[in-house]
Amino acid sequence: MKNVLLALLAVVLVAGCVNFGGSLAAFTLFPTKTTSTVEDLRIDVQAAPDEVLEGKKMTLFFTLTNAGNTTINDVTLTVTDTCAFDPVTATSTVKTFETIAPDEIKTHDVELKAQAVDTERLCALRYATSYRSTATLQTDIAVVSEDELIRLNRKGEESNIEITEVQSLGPVLIDLRFSKPQPIPENTQFFMYTKLVNSGSGDVTEIATRGFTIDYPKDLITLETSEGSVCDDLDPLTLPGVSTFIGQFATYKPLKFIDKETKTITCKLRTGPVGSSVTRVGTFHATASYKYTLRGETTATINPE
Incomplete structure (x- = not known):
């Protein structure tokens, strides 16, 4: 399926604000999402x-x-x-x-x-x-340090950040969103929401167990386990032989489509410290292997x- 750059933002933009430490505010950037489809x-x-x-x-x-x-x-x-x-x-x-x-x-x-x-x-x-066939999505997440957030707030400056999203073209699309606007402050809990959408004229007749996976940057994202399960319908996996900087979620049961989409899966995550970096950008890679009729x-x- 044709990979196409759906959203490439490299702008200086005031798009909203988030609270950090209860009082500080910083300019944030929302990536634009568009969709295109084609039958395989x-x-x-x-x-x-x-x-x-x-x-x-x-x-x-x-x-x-x-x-x-x-x-x-x-x-x-x-x-x-x-x-x-x-x-x-x-x-x-x-x-x-x-x-x-x-x-x-x-x-x-x-x-x-x-x-x-x-x-x-x-x-x-x-x-x-x-x-x-297979549907893929690659989307970035940006994490900003506390010091940078304070500096932006004090000087009233805008955040310069490039957010890239690449969605494969095909009848099955992957929708993945975060509960907080970007860049997300370090050491902050947030939610990841994801679902599969059938935008074609046929039927998805199978997405098997382990048929939907999401790779995430372990050096930038930690799993929020203090309140029980990290995700509904997704299991964190250990990937032998894979870089320690990459973690993965995978479905532990087949996904079903109702009214052309699966139910939304919610995961509790937390941004890690960015160290001496002002802002760090990591990438989520999602893959769905499906049977289509x-x-x-x-x-x-x-x-x-």
Whole structure:
């Protein structure tokens, strides 16, 4: 799927204020969020001829095009309803492709024979295509030191900070937000809210256990465990062989979509000290591996002899 820079801010902006220590205020920066979507897979189908006499044959011509720039996997095309037509070859109604690369085109033909009819009949020929793909999100978090916050407050200066967010293009989008505007003061509790949104025309039929993960900067973020579980529906994991500066959350049960989105997952986090740095920026990387199903239909007419 095409990665596109959705929000790149490098501005001097008064966007609001946060309280620190109960009395101090500092200028903060809100990253702009926009969304764009594209279906990973485009499916074109043509019935030829689209009008036949009973007992005659017609063919469904399918063309599958990967419209993204990431390979999709385990692609299965199934003709689910042939109406008053019979497949000439029974196995032709299901076709699988191990992968379809970016801009690659795959084709498949299904030959059908019209059944006998008493009067003209318009048939809806239905099909479904499922595949596996991945959605990604990369978003920054900025943490400001207490001394810098005090300096900004005393001098009335504005905070210069660059916040970057990169969202993959596809039918599944990852929404990840923080409860406090940025930059967030060091040693401050805040909440992370995240959910998955199905913005496409198909259905997300599977996001399995451990299918949604979020990597976070351990050197900048600590887990707030004083009030019990850090997250609902996400487990903190230890990643063997991975840098000690990277932590990860992962779902411990399958996620379900209701009205085109999952429920919002809430995590209690805390910013760590930034040391001698004035402001430090870390990055959250979120990944969702999903199975997606698209459905469609075309029509053909059968006439009696």
